[in-house]
Amino acid sequence: MATRIDSANPVFSLETLKVACSTCGLRELCLPLGLSAAEIKRVDAIVRRRRKVRKTETLYHAGMTCRSLYAVRVGFLKTRDPESSGSCRIFGFHMAGELLGLDGIAGGVHTCEAIALEDSEVCEVTFEDLEVLGRELPALQKRFHQILSREIQRDHQIMRVLGCKTAEQRLAVFLLDLSERYESRGYSPASFHLRMSREEIGSYLGLQLETVSRLFSNFRKRGLIEVERRHLILTDRPALQRIANDSDLE
Amino acid sequence: MATRIDSANPVFSLETLKVACSTCGLRELCLPLGLSAAEIKRVDAIVRRRRKVRKTETLYHAGMTCRSLYAVRVGFLKTRDPESSGSCRIFGFHMAGELLGLDGIAGGVHTCEAIALEDSEVCEVTFEDLEVLGRELPALQKRFHQILSREIQRDHQIMRVLGCKTAEQRLAVFLLDLSERYESRGYSPASFHLRMSREEIGSYLGLQLETVSRLFSNFRKRGLIEVERRHLILTDRPALQRIANDSDLE
DNA sequence: ATCCAAACTTGATATGGATCAATATTCACT
DNA sequence: AGTGAATATTGATCCATATCAAGTTTGGAT
Numbered sequence: 001m002a003t004r005i006d007s008a009n010p011v012f013s014l015e016t017l018k019v020a021c022s023t024c025g026l027r028e029l030c031l032p033l034g035l036s037a038a039e040i041k042r043v044d045a046i047v048r049r050r051r052k053v054r055k056t057e058t059l060y061h062a063g064m065t066c067r068s069l070y071a072v073r074v075g076f077l078k079t080r081d082p083e084s085s086g087s088c089r090i091f092g093f094h095m096a097g098e099l100l101g102l103d104g105i106a107g108g109v110h111t112c113e114a115i116a117l118e119d120s121e122v123c124e125v126t127f128e129d130l131e132v133l134g135r136e137l138p139a140l141q142k143r144f145h146q147i148l149s150r151e152i153q154r155d156h157q158i159m160r161v162l163g164c165k166t167a168e169q170r171l172a173v174f175l176l177d178l179s180e181r182y183e184s185r186g187y188s189p190a191s192f193h194l195r196m197s198r199e200e201i202g203s204y205l206g207l208q209l210e211t212v213s214r215l216f217s218n219f220r221k222r223g224l225i226e227v228e229r230r231h232l233i234l235t236d237r238p239a240l241q242r243i244a245n246d247s248d249l250e
Numbered sequence: 251m252a253t254r255i256d257s258a259n260p261v262f263s264l265e266t267l268k269v270a271c272s273t274c275g276l277r278e279l280c281l282p283l284g285l286s287a288a289e290i291k292r293v294d295a296i297v298r299r300r301r302k303v304r305k306t307e308t309l310y311h312a313g314m315t316c317r318s319l320y321a322v323r324v325g326f327l328k329t330r331d332p333e334s335s336g337s338c339r340i341f342g343f344h345m346a347g348e349l350l351g352l353d354g355i356a357g358g359v360h361t362c363e364a365i366a367l368e369d370s371e372v373c374e375v376t377f378e379d380l381e382v383l384g385r386e387l388p389a390l391q392k393r394f395h396q397i398l399s400r401e402i403q404r405d406h407q408i409m410r411v412l413g414c415k416t417a418e419q420r421l422a423v424f425l426l427d428l429s430e431r432y433e434s435r436g437y438s439p440a441s442f443h444l445r446m447s448r449e450e451i452g453s454y455l456g457l458q459l460e461t462v463s464r465l466f467s468n469f470r471k472r473g474l475i476e477v478e479r480r481h482l483i484l485t486d487r488p489a490l491q492r493i494a495n496d497s498d499l500e
Numbered sequence: 501a502t503c504c505a506a507a508c509t510t511g512a513t514a515t516g517g518a519t520c521a522a523t524a525t526t527c528a529c530t
Numbered sequence: 531a532g533t534g535a536a537t538a539t540t541g542a543t544c545c546a547t548a549t550c551a552a553g554t555t556t557g558g559a560t
Contacts, residue, residue: 081410089413091406103406105399111406131392135385142381148398149355155405156341156353156362160331162412163339163456167517198538206413208518213539229526229538417547447507458548463509479508479556 020044021123029097029184030071031125031147035139042137046129052121053077059100059114059122066104068126072096075120076195079112080203090204092154093117093196095181102151117195162206170205171215172244175225179234190237194230270294271373279347279434280321281375281397285389292387296379302371303327309350309364309372316354318376322346325370326445329362330453340454342404343367343446345431352401367445412456420455421465422494425475429484440487444480 021032022040032040050073053059059070062082072094079100081089091112094100104110105127134141161170183189194201198216199209219225224240226233234240271282271294282290300323303309309320312332322344329350331339341362344350354360355377384391411420433439444451448466449459469475474490476483484490 081406089410091409102399103402106396106403111403127395131388131395135388135391138381138385141385141391145377145381145394145398146356148395148402149352151402152353152398152405153356153361155402155409156331158409159341159405159412160339162409163453197536203413209538210519210540211517213537214517217539448509449507459508460510460549461547463507464547467509 021047024073026071026073026097031099031140031143034143035137039137039139042133043140046125046133048124048126048129050121050123052119053116055116055118055120057116059116059120060110062110062113064110066101066108066110067128068124069099069101069105069130070114070122070124072098072100073121073123075122076117077114077120077122078117078196078200079114082113090200092158093178093204096185099147099151102148117200167205167207167211168215168218169244169246170207171201171212171219172240174201174205175232175234176237176240176244179237189234191231191233194232271297274323276321276323276347281349281390281393284393285387289387289389292383293390296375296383298374298376298379300371300373302369303366305366305368305370307366309366309370310360312360312363314360316351316358316360317378318374319349319351319355319380320364320372320374322348322350323371323373325372326367327364327370327372328367328446328450329364332363340450342408343428343454346435349397349401352398367450417455417457417461417465418468419494419496420457421451421462421469422490424451424455425482425484426487426490426494429487439484441481441483444482 021027021030021044022037024030024032027033027040032043035043048068051059051070053075059077060066074096077094077100079091079094081091094114100114100122101110103112130140130144134144161173165173178192178194179189182192196204197209198212201207202209202212205212216225216227219240220227222239224234224236224243226235271277271280272287272290274280274282277283277290282293285293298318301309301320303325309327310316324346327344327350329341329344331341344364350364350372351360353362380390380394384394411423415423428442428444429439432442446454447459448462451457452459452462455462466475466477469490470477472489474484474486474493476485
């Protein structure tokens with residue numbers, strides 16, 4: 001539960017260099033995508049500090065002033081709606097290379113809260129710095145706009161799922177989405193560990209946890225997946241793909 | 251069905267002046283919000299052309315290259331998912347002062363289609379121009395980021411509704427949202443005309459049109475609204491408000 | 501003015517998930 | 531190692547909303 005951790009140490013230098021965007025394995029996913037080496041060096045300079053967030057800890061609460069966005073460097077977080085106290089809606093799960101806090105730019109206040117699902121590390125960049133540097137580096141400005149727009153596209157995808165897919169389809173879409181994201185990070189697309197509970201999956205997909213659990217069992221019986229608690233193997237992705245798309249065509 | 255209309259006329263000058271942002275009644279809602287008079291003049295210069303879109307006509311199709319965003323000047327449009335052929339998901343309804351095409355920045359391609367629900371007019375600004383001018387006018391840059399972030403917030407709101415509200419709550423949220431948006435445009439928040447069909451409302455809210463129709467009847471019986479086909483009077487907004495929020499607290 | 505298609509309303513019935521309930525498994529903590 | 535609290539599974543039942551069906555109203559085209 002402690003927050004006094006090495007990365008909060010104000011002594012930068014070597015430590016900072018080691019985790020600079022220039023040498024970060026995520027630069028092909030994260031903010032620096034598409035920038036030249038020289039441009040990335042400039043981005044390095046505005047990455048304020050790396051922050052560690054232990055499992056179950058909160059990166060930011062709703063209502064907190066929001067002056068920065070956070071890039072996930074390692075780990076896995078969820079963002080959730082603070083309002084709906086009951087079955088707290090989960091807006092998203094976020095893995096390495098993804099940016100958090102985009103919703104807070106408009107009002108200067110976080111509208112949701114971000115919680116680590118495993119020990120994580122994030123890089124912080126203030127909007128102010130990003131805007132100033134964006135004026136100098138059109139490629140960075142463009143990249144930032146892309147990221148914001150991408151987020152809107154992602155939200156549309158979720159709206160589509162919530163608005164007109166069956167429970168079965170929702171879970172298939174969810175598993176395939178995770179799979180793709182792991183793959184683009186160099187992990188196996190077919191075998192991975194779920195960082196979230198059945199309840200959290202349900203909250204994200206607009207389903208009850210029992211329904212999620214039943215669907216896992218059902219998928220297993222049909223030979224689509226192997227599931228052992230939170231470890232998952234997608235044994236028949238084409239079939240999942242078919243389930244995910246199918247019924248909105250018929 | 252014709253698209254040969256005056257605003258497509260390449261002769262600008264007086265015509266253009268008349269509809270410039272500087273003199274536009276929407277400048278407190280639209281892109282120029284918060285800019286100085288001098289800055290707004292600069293924005294005027296990048297508003298390429300005004301385009302008229304007649305009722306039922308399409309402003310852009312999914313798949314079309316997307317180099318611009320569109321600000322609604324007059325009228326009312328919907329954006330919808332082209333994929334789900336059956337009950338085409340509707341992503342949103344858009345009124346004067348709102349911006350369309352934000353999802354297309356990332357890929358340079360429109361991911362949804364925009365269709366006019368009544369005769370409408372939009373102002374076009376290319377992303378390129380917006381980015382170039384944004385570098386010169388930090389206030390404009392900031393405003394653009396705000397708009398993108400606002401859109402993400404809006405999408406979250408919809409995800410919340412689709413993910414954990416009952417049909418009754420969804421309709422209440424929807425009506426109150428329309429009400430607010432009309433009010434902030436100087437119209438009555440309590441009495442307005444629905445530009446969309448029951449089916450379109452249903453598609454937006456993840457409900458069947460019959461359910462929407464029944465809910466209208468039900469709300470009327472309870473004295474919450476008066477509804478005559480597409481004309482609507484919200485006679486008890488506090489009650490609607492209660493319905494909209496209530497049950498996720500209990 | 502008339503006709504037709506689209507939009508809407510209302511009723512009857514079916515069903516996918518929610519809800520309630522009981523049990524099993526796992527993990528964190530002492 | 532042992533205990534209690536999360537987490538997950540599975541079954542039984544219920545209900546909100548979908549689906550099917552019929553009839554009505556409206557508005558646009560001729």
